[in-house]
Structures are given as C-alpha cells and as structure tokens.
Amino acid sequence: MIEWTTANIPSQTGKLAIVTGATGGLGYEIALALAGAGAELILAARDMTKGERASRLIADKHLGAKVSFELLDLASLTSVADFVDRLCANGRHVDLMINNAGIMALADRRVSADNLELQFATNYLWHFALTAQLLPLLRGTHRARVVSMSSLVHRQGRIDVDDLQASRSYDLWKAYAQSKLAMLLFSTEPQRRSDANGWGLVSNAAHPARPGPN
Numbered sequence: 001m002i003e004w005t006t007a008n009i010p011s012q013t014g015k016l017a018i019v020t021g022a023t024g025g026l027g028y029e030i031a032l033a034l035a036g037a038g039a040e041l042i043l044a045a046r047d048m049t050k051g052e053r054a055s056r057l058i059a060d061k062h063l064g065a066k067v068s069f070e071l072l073d074l075a076s077l078t079s080v081a082d083f084v085d086r087l088c089a090n091g092r093h094v095d096l097m098i099n100n101a102g103i104m105a106l107a108d109r110r111v112s113a114d115n116l117e118l119q120f121a122t123n124y125l126w127h128f129a130l131t132a133q134l135l136p137l138l139r140g141t142h143r144a145r146v147v148s149m150s151s152l153v154h155r156q157g158r159i160d161v162d163d164l165q166a167s168r169s170y171d172l173w174k175a176y177a178q179s180k181l182a183m184l185l186f187s188t189e190p191q192r193r194s195d196a197n198g199w200g201l202v203s204n205a206a207h208p209a210r211p212g213p214n
C-alpha cells in the first residue's frame with residue numbers, strides 16, 4: 001500500500017480526466033485537485049444541477065480550468081451506455097478514469113434500474129461496465145490510469161456467490177463491504193490485461209484517508 005496526498009500529484013497539463021460522483025464529497029475534491037494540477041475535467045454524475053454548480057465552483061477556484069459536466073447514472077446500464085456513446089462520438093482519449101461514485105450502507109435493500117442490489121450495481125458493477133466500455137479511449141493514451149475507489153471496509157467483505165444480490169438476506173454493511181471488495185478485486189484486472197497486451201495502462205485501487213498522525 002502506498003500513501004500519498006494531493007501534494008504528490010504531478011502536473012496533469014494536457015490530460016483529460018473523468019471523475020464519477022464528482023458533484024460532492026471526495027469526487028469533488030479529487031476533481032478540484034486534478035484541475036489545480038492542470039487536467040481537463042469531465043465531472044460525471046446523476047444530478048445536472050449539482051454538476052453545473054460543481055463545474056462552476058472548480059472553474060472559479062482554478063481560473064482557466066476546463067471543466068464540464070456529463071450525466072451518468074451508475075445505477076443504470078443504459079445511462080452508462082449513453083455516456084460512453086457520447087464520449088466515443090467525441091473521440092478524445094482519456095488519460096485518467098477515477099471510479100469514485102458510491103453509496104454507503106443503505107438501511108434497506110434497494111435495487112437499481114436493472115433490478116440489481118443498488119450498492120453492488122452503483123459501487124462496482126456499472127463502474128466495471130463503464131471502464132470496460134471506455135477501454136478503447138484509455139488504451140489510446142500513453143500510461144492512462146484507472147483508479148477504483150475501494151475502502152478498508154473491503155477487509156470485512158465477502159463475495160457471496162450464492163446470493164450476490166442479497167435478495168435472500170440483506171445486511172447493509174455486508175452489502176457495502178461486498179461492493180468494495182468487488183471493486184478492489186476488479187482493479188487488478190485492467191492491469192493484468194494491460195500487462196498481457198502492452199497497453200501501458202496503470203490500474204490502482206484506493207482508500208481515502210484523512211491526513212493526520214494516524
């Protein structure tokens with residue numbers, strides 16, 4: 001495990017970064033830091049009003065930053081496909097893909113537009129689909145990077161292959177931990193495929209931590 005802070009971000013000038021769930025929380029802070037390092041940003045999330053506000057805030061804080069918002073609902077495979085179609089039509093290569101959007105420990109079992117357990121779909125499954133579908137745009141860049149937001153909670157996680165969608169028995173933390181373990185396991189696959197095929201891609205998983213003595 002490597003620890004780093006925003007101070008370790010090298011210049012991102014000329015790079016295009018997509019951050020999912022960038023309208024608030026960590027995603028917004030990640031996008032802000034990347035814009036500060038010179039990256040062009042696509043904020044990808046499900047709420048247009050929040051997205052336009054976040055874009056404005058970042059552009060105000062980093063004058064001259066190129067920031068745009070694109071609708072992406074990670075609880076819907078159709079929305080993922082629409083997002084990918086718009087990006088592919090644009091044809092621009094992607095240097096940084098930050099798979100950050102997530103929901104945590106929902107009190108009751110809820111389902112996505114595709115009838116999948118909502119945390120599994122949002123936190124992991126449709127990020128997996130998104131990354132897979134964007135691979136052509138990531139492969140065209142020298143050392144593109146995919147960062148998948150996991151959590152130390154993955155240590156309590158178990159992939160319940162007999163009840164992946166928690167339809168027989170739902171526990172909020174179990175479902176969240178499973179989604180974060182799935183994300184961690186997933187993060188190794190783009191790296192494995194890149195190494196095997198010479199794509200030059202880097203794939204990492206991350207856990208966000210507050211700076212401090214611990």
Ligand SMILES: NC(=O)c1ccc[n+]([C@@H]2O[C@H](COP(=O)([O-])OP(=O)(O)OC[C@H]3O[C@@H](n4cnc5c(N)ncnc54)[C@H](OP(=O)(O)O)[C@@H]3O)[C@@H](O)[C@H]2O)c1
Nearest residue numbers: 021022023024025026045046047073074075100101102151
């Ligand atoms: N905060 C922590 O202590 C912590 C610790 C470990 C790991 N993490 C992970 O870090 C990531 C960010 O956490 P956070 O604390 O910053 O969460 P947050 O403040 O709740 O922000 C989550 C972001 O994801 C977006 N989002 C939620 N559902 C979405 C969907 N279906 N489609 C598109 N965007 C969606 C939210 O948009 P809306 O505003 O529209 O909902 C928001 O922009 C998550 O993956 C989380 O599991 C967080």
